[in-house]
Amino acid sequence: MLTFYYTPDTIALATHIALETVGAEYRAVRVDFSINGQRSAAYLKINPKGRVPALVTDHGILTETPAMLLYICQSFPEANLAPLNDAFAQAQINSFNSYLCSTVHVAHAHRMRGYRWVDASNSNAIAAMQSHAPRSVGECFALMECEMFKGPWVMGVQYTISDMYLFTLAQWCEADGVDISQYPKIAQHRKVMSGIAAVKRAISAESAAM
């Protein structure tokens, strides 16, 4: 049995979609950012980083989206969400997911969480990061559109965990000041993803819990 700690409108959605897709049995627990639940003593025992998501498994606790996504694939191989028997193809997924976590998500985070990288009292620097986010996030989407996205899915013909991860970040384009219509392949991908039953279930569950 798995326990999944998440907060709506965060990167947790990618893992939530993966859990719904494979048909995992899991308990979803909402961490309430409005009362700083991610920094509560109880939650810090689960994830000392004070972030979501976290996945409690029978073997121990996992954090970090790329690791959780691949673990779900490996635990439910029949769902075929990654080419587990092809090291290079799997490495391409790992590469794409690393780019999402180290570059795309980080560019996005400068819009709302600039205090991570400058003194929290420096409102000018934080505002400078915020106003630059549309450009840096947009550059990431342009690169993915032109150089990485194979189509119709991120990795080509196989629907994989990278699709769930990209979709989650693409959800934030409007709030980030990025016009997704400039990236037609990714815009179409987001539209198709929005119609998938497991994606709808994950989004509905998160909305209902709010």
Add this chain to the structure above:
Amino acid sequence: MLTFYYTPDTIALATHIALETVGAEYRAVRVDFSINGQRSAAYLKINPKGRVPALVTDHGILTETPAMLLYICQSFPEANLAPLNDAFAQAQINSFNSYLCSTVHVAHAHRMRGYRWVDASNSNAIAAMQSHAPRSVGECFALMECEMFKGPWVMGVQYTISDMYLFTLAQWCEADGVDISQYPKIAQHRKVMSGIAAVKRAISAESAAM
């Protein structure tokens, strides 16, 4: 045959150490940042992101350190640099490596590459990031020391790719204004790593090419 594109004093060292450790046959090609070689038309064909490292394999090109490290493990299983037959143990490595790429490396990058996240002409904001880096990088090392590092290696008794990756980031502590002696387990790890033959070979090769 592999071709490895790297620049000294970058995160490429982690992959360089892995290649030396497994005894891979590879050609190392230095990308010269001083002439902006990472943005040259020839290099952008290899890695459109304009970053190092990149690994050209018989199957295609890989980028992103976590992906390259795991691919090297899987291509040279006899080197036993990751618990490839244990999905949860492998996920712990993926989690640690994701933290390094998305949080530790990013905190470090704000010291020298603040122009990625604000307008390049905003020298005040860039200086604010630079002066905050010792604190944000230090917080990462404190968390790794207290919560993640198992000892004697990152993952406990098995020497893995996470050791090479942590070592590479720990090399930068002094330049980042972080006193590594505050993190005794990681300081000792760095010392032990420095004495490993494959680590020495990778560092020497990079120094000799400069």
